[in-house]
Amino acid sequence: MSTVTAPKFDERVATGNLFTRFFSKPEAGASTAALVLAIMFAVVAPQFTQPDSIATILYGASTVGIMAVGVSLLMIGGEVDLSAGVGVISAALSSSLFMYWFGGNVWVGATIGLVFSLLVGLLNGWLLTKTKLSSFIITLATFFMLTGLNLGVTRLITGGVAAPSIANWPGFESAAAVFASDIPVFGVKVKITVFYWILLVAIATWVLKRTRVGNWIFASGGAPDAARAVGVPVVRTKIGLYMGVSFCAWLLGMHQLFAFKTVQSGEGIGNEFLYIIAAVVGGCLMTGGYGSAIGGAIGALIYGMALKGVVYAEWNPDWLKFFLGAMLLGATVLNFTLQRRAAQGGKK
Amino acid sequence: MLKSRITRWSRVGVAGLAATGALLLAACGSPAGAGGAAGGGDAEAPQTEKLKVALVTHAAPGDTFWDTIRAGAENAADLNNIDLLYTSDPDGARQAQLVQQAVDQGVDGIVVTLAKADAMSGEVKKAAEAGIPVFSINAGENDFKSMGVLAHFGQNEFIAGQAAGEQLNEAGKTKAICVIQEQGHVGLEARCEGLADTFEGTSEVLYVQGTDMTNVASTITSKLQTNKDIDAVLTLGAPFAMTAVDAIKDAGSSAALATTDLNPDVYAAIKDGTMLFGIDQQPFMQGYQSVEAVRLFNEGGYVLGGGQAVLTGPAVVNAANAESVAAQFK
Numbered sequence: 131m132s133t134v135t136a137p138k139f140d141e142r143v144a145t146g147n148l149f150t151r152f153f154s155k156p157e158a159g160a161s162t163a164a165l166v167l168a169i170m171f172a173v174v175a176p177q178f179t180q181p182d183s184i185a186t187i188l189y190g191a192s193t194v195g196i197m198a199v200g201v202s203l204l205m206i207g208g209e210v211d212l213s214a215g216v217g218v219i220s221a222a223l224s225s226s227l228f229m230y231w232f233g234g235n236v237w238v239g240a241t242i243g244l245v246f247s248l249l250v251g252l253l254n255g256w257l258l259t260k261t262k263l264s265s266f267i268i269t270l271a272t273f274f275m276l277t278g279l280n281l282g283v284t285r286l287i288t289g290g291v292a293a294p295s296i297a298n299w300p301g302f303e304s305a306a307a308v309f310a311s312d313i314p315v316f317g318v319k320v321k322i323t324v325f326y327w328i329l330l331v332a333i334a335t336w337v338l339k340r341t342r343v344g345n346w347i348f349a350s351g352g353a354p355d356a357a358r359a360v361g362v363p364v365v366r367t368k369i370g371l372y373m374g375v376s377f378c379a380w381l382l383g384m385h386q387l388f389a390f391k392t393v394q395s396g397e398g399i400g401n402e403f404l405y406i407i408a409a410v411v412g413g414c415l416m417t418g419g420y421g422s423a424i425g426g427a428i429g430a431l432i433y434g435m436a437l438k439g440v441v442y443a444e445w446n447p448d449w450l451k452f453f454l455g456a457m458l459l460g461a462t463v464l465n466f467t468l469q470r471r472a473a474q475g476g477k478k
Numbered sequence: 479m480l481k482s483r484i485t486r487w488s489r490v491g492v493a494g495l496a497a498t499g500a501l502l503l504a505a506c507g508s509p510a511g512a513g514g515a516a517g518g519g520d521a522e523a524p525q526t527e528k529l530k531v532a533l534v535t536h537a538a539p540g541d542t543f544w545d546t547i548r549a550g551a552e553n554a555a556d557l558n559n560i561d562l563l564y565t566s567d568p569d570g571a572r573q574a575q576l577v578q579q580a581v582d583q584g585v586d587g588i589v590v591t592l593a594k595a596d597a598m599s600g601e602v603k604k605a606a607e608a609g610i611p612v613f614s615i616n617a618g619e620n621d622f623k624s625m626g627v628l629a630h631f632g633q634n635e636f637i638a639g640q641a642a643g644e645q646l647n648e649a650g651k652t653k654a655i656c657v658i659q660e661q662g663h664v665g666l667e668a669r670c671e672g673l674a675d676t677f678e679g680t681s682e683v684l685y686v687q688g689t690d691m692t693n694v695a696s697t698i699t700s701k702l703q704t705n706k707d708i709d710a711v712l713t714l715g716a717p718f719a720m721t722a723v724d725a726i727k728d729a730g731s732s733a734a735l736a737t738t739d740l741n742p743d744v745y746a747a748i749k750d751g752t753m754l755f756g757i758d759q760q761p762f763m764q765g766y767q768s769v770e771a772v773r774l775f776n777e778g779g780y781v782l783g784g785g786q787a788v789l790t791g792p793a794v795v796n797a798a799n800a801e802s803v804a805a806q807f808k
Contacts, residue, residue: 180582186578186579189575290664291664292596295596389600390596390600391596394570396660441563441565442582447565
């Protein structure tokens with residue numbers, strides 16, 4: 131503790147001790163919780179750490195994680211999206227039903243799905259900014275409408291409740307390779323969604339940390355009125371964020387479509403909470419203005435590890451939900467406690 | 479000072495997580511097993527190597543129907559020196575991942591439900607190609623062969639619906655509603671199609687939200703209030719049948735009630751005449767036969783069914799034969 135230079139208590143200089151520097155990041159607590167969880171499962175279930183199992187865990191995490199990227203950004207922007215879960219199924223259905231009805235190449239169908247998805251995002255954002263209602267209400271309405279559309283339109287067009295198989299349409303092979311293939315990594319087959327997930331997290335992190343848009347997102351979520359006053363395009367930012375969620379939904383929807391070839395019209399309900407949970411565990415605040423994309427990814431990883439870990443540990447699955455809830459609570463409490471402690475030692 | 483407090487805090491967090499895990503481990507240590515009724519199966523059974531079998535269903539947590547399947551599976555596991563791993567997820571994609579996990583765990587056999595056949599096909603094929611014997615139960619009789627599944631134990635949903643239609647004809651009913659508790663469930667739709675096929679009166683489908691019993695009750699009540707001439711209600715699950723009993727009363731209707739899938743409450747209602755009949759697919763048999771099938775296959779490659787689905791139903795339970803099946807609903 132030799133003092134060579136100026137006094138060390140200057141709070142304006144953000145160099146706390148190592149602990150402070152680490153735990154003032156939003157994803158720090160989640161990383162700790164993820165580590166604890168990984169160690170715990172590795173101890174109780176040797177199977178958990180096998181390469182094949184890790185690939186399975188990562189795949190499970192990626193199907194939540196891809197959406198958690200969009201949802202994390204949206205929550206940093208101060209909004210929630212309850213229609214994200216059924217939005218995934220809507221994207222897949224709009225693609226496959228279009229192909230079923232009009233025929234043609236699957237890439238055309240995929241494009242239609244993207245357009246439809248982005249329109250849903252646009253509608254969410256536009257309604258939010260026009261009506262000035264809370265996003266909870268707006269997206270709850272969208273959630274119900276999409277749920278009904280999924281079923282109603284599928285029944286109308288196919289007479290059934292699931293979209294017909296698209297395996298025989300031209301272009302299927304190439305689309306399946308893009309959206310639903312296995313990539314061998316050191317001899318272990320890893321699903322391509324894992325790589326999309328990592329890519330999306332990287333892009334989102336870069337946007338948040340290195341671009342003007344990132345600042346707009348933080349500002350829109352943290353203090354929208356002040357942000358508007360200094361010229362941040364809050365309306366456009368929020369619409370963009372909803373469209374970002376839509377894009378993620380489309381990507382995941384395409385994966386489901388090309389991996390399973392058909393889509394059940396009743397699925398996806400309830401998954402929106404998984405995305406929100408992943409973002410919150412990862413350090414995003416429900417009130418907006420704070421969080422990170424990496425945090426959301428770690429939140430998704432925690433969910434994936436818990437869901438798969440309970441199986442590998444051969445525990446009674448009746449307790450799975452309880453365990454998940456307890457773990458989320460534990461992770462979140464740990465996260466915020468550490469952050470508060472860290473905040474006392476350095477700047478937030 | 480700050481540091482020491484930090485470590486204490488993180489310790490609390492870690493301890494909390496660890497404690498939760500420990501508590502769960504304690505809670506889920508070893509299944510007591512539903513069987514054992516046969517008395518000392520171990521003593522009589524020849525010394526066979528222990529097998530590990532995964533049972534992966536699409537059950538939503540808390541559905542009584544699946545308890546019966548599980549009880550059958552546990553019973554067969556006890557008698558056949560099998561370690562049974564039960565997992566379930568209603569979401570097709572996640573259920574497929576559970577199959578993948580069973581493969582990861584190196585089980586000796588997999589029993590799976592194929593309600594979401596398309597979502598499951600990739601993982602099930604992979605398991606079969608890896609040389610693991612896979613059997614399907616309950617749902618998937620049209621798809622099991624194409625996936626490399628050895629045998630299927632279940633009920634043909636359409637035939638079950640037809641049986642219900644015949645029973646309603648015998649009772650002289652003219653207008654029926656078929657209550658579907660899960661919109662988008664192909665098997666349930668098929669039951670209603672079967673009903674429409676054999677029923678000489680008119681039948682229509684009524685959708686209710688099976689995850690919310692108040693919704694089930696109010697939807698049935700309002701339907702009966704608006705259509706006074708409905709004289710038969712067919713529900714497609716035991717819990718919904720019990721809800722429908724009250725809903726019919728509330729509507730002031732005199733419609734007869736019947737159901738597919740039974741539980742002890744439904745059985746009691748059939749005995750006392752509250753309900754007309756039940757169409758049973760004998761879920762206990764599905765669980766039992768499929769787990770035993772793994773043992774038989776392991777012993778000498780025995781497979782039941784000759785490539786066709788092994789039908790476990792429909793078995794009609796009505797006032798006439800209620801006594802003979804009493805033991806199933808104790």
